[in-house]
Amino acid sequence: MPLCPLRQILDEARKGAYGVGAYNVNNMEQIQAIMQAARDTASPLIIQASRGALQYTNFTYLKHLMMAAVEDNPDLPIALHLDHGPDLDLCKRAIEIGFTSVMIDGSIDYDTETPDGKHPPRSLQDNIRVTREVVDYAHSRGVSVEGELGTLGGIEEDTKTDHVLLTDPDEVQQFCEHTGVDALALAIGTSHGAYKFKHEPTLAMELISECRRRVPETALVMHGSSSVPKELVDEINKYGGNMPGAMGVPIPAIQEGIRRGIQKVNVDTDGRLVVTGTVRRVFAEKPGEFDPRKYLGPAREALAKLIASKMRDFGTAGHASDYQPKTLDEMKAFYAGQG
Ligand code: G3H
Numbered sequence: 001m002p003l004c005p006l007r008q009i010l011d012e013a014r015k016g017a018y019g020v021g022a023y024n025v026n027n028m029e030q031i032q033a034i035m036q037a038a039r040d041t042a043s044p045l046i047i048q049a050s051r052g053a054l055q056y057t058n059f060t061y062l063k064h065l066m067m068a069a070v071e072d073n074p075d076l077p078i079a080l081h082l083d084h085g086p087d088l089d090l091c092k093r094a095i096e097i098g099f100t101s102v103m104i105d106g107s108i109d110y111d112t113e114t115p116d117g118k119h120p121p122r123s124l125q126d127n128i129r130v131t132r133e134v135v136d137y138a139h140s141r142g143v144s145v146e147g148e149l150g151t152l153g154g155i156e157e158d159t160k161t162d163h164v165l166l167t168d169p170d171e172v173q174q175f176c177e178h179t180g181v182d183a184l185a186l187a188i189g190t191s192h193g194a195y196k197f198k199h200e201p202t203l204a205m206e207l208i209s210e211c212r213r214r215v216p217e218t219a220l221v222m223h224g225s226s227s228v229p230k231e232l233v234d235e236i237n238k239y240g241g242n243m244p245g246a247m248g249v250p251i252p253a254i255q256e257g258i259r260r261g262i263q264k265v266n267v268d269t270d271g272r273l274v275v276t277g278t279v280r281r282v283f284a285e286k287p288g289e290f291d292p293r294k295y296l297g298p299a300r301e302a303l304a305k306l307i308a309s310k311m312r313d314f315g316t317a318g319h320a321s322d323y324q325p326k327t328l329d330e331m332k333a334f335y336a337g338q339g
């Protein structure tokens with residue numbers, strides 16, 4: 001079975017009222033762990049790679065690792081998605097190596113840099129223009145596209161704004177109609193990384209419901225959705241780490257987001273935490289260990305368990321065989337028919 005278009009996975013999730021995690025990867029062990037979790041829970045899945053992940057894996061390694069994942073798991077619908085694509089060029093390169101979906105992060109102008117090294121947010125019209133270019137290119141090849149309205153914290157903290165700009169629901173319909181995106185990332189008060197909040201989080205949940213009403217056919221995406229579980233941070237700190245004040249989005253808040261209309265739930269940080277904590281524990285318990293398999297193996301196992309629990313919590317579990325993945329050619333015909 002080839003890689004599946006993101007659009008189909010998210011359409012099915014919308015029909016079935018469940019969420020699908022989109023898990024970031026940079027290496028073989030992370031890919032294997034996520035595949036294991038999907039097999040254990042019979043889940044469709046989205047694997048995503050950032051620009052940094054593509055650079056780290058020199059593009060080619062990521063491509064072939066994903067081909068191995070597909071070969072090893074012929075019965076699972078798997079979408080391969082570019083996370084936070086900065087421009088058309090990187091989206092094109094990702095599509096060339098087989099990605100079935102790309103995100104164009106048109107909310108930020110990565111081409112412009114202020115003297116303090118920050119990037120300004122783009123106007124709505126400019127965001128529509130760059131996103132539309134990517135949609136035209138991708139859809140003519142059957143590839144799905146995610147756009148973004150508003151800004152998050154974390155990796156987008158290098159934007160010029162000092163505060164997070166929540167998505168304006170009045171812009172959502174215009175953006176989706178003019179760009180034709182399959183999925184829209186909403187800024188609802190989350191941020192990337194392990195330090196999302198100083199106190200209990202308040203997220204703009206009503207904004208999700210409002211956007212769902214305005215664009216009933218577009219998949220909605222929640223970035224910055226790691227929960228930063230206390231036990232994972234405690235394990236890191238117990239074995240020599242130093243992560244005071246780390247805090248994430250509680251699982252019940254993500255579940256509420258899914259009930260209100262989120263389909264795609266982006267998770268990277270929690271995977272990093274569990275790998276780091278496990279490696280630290282092995283090193284602390286066995287200071288003489290120097291075989292990478294002896295610490296990367298347990299890290300891979302712990303990551304698989306964590307992702308499997310998210311697949312159950314987001315409602316993805318059990319949906320792997322609900323449908324037959326479409327080909328990119330079928331999607332190409334679908335988009336062409338949309339006019
Ligand atoms: O949204 C960002 C992801 O966590 C990817 O992070 O750019 O460090 O790979 P990265």
Ligand code: 13P
Nearest residue numbers: 193224225226266268269
């Ligand atoms: P976290 O940092 O909360 O895992 O968010 C990841 C993300 O949004 C990737 O696009």
Ligand code: ZN
Nearest residue numbers: 192223224266
């Ligand atoms: Zn993100």
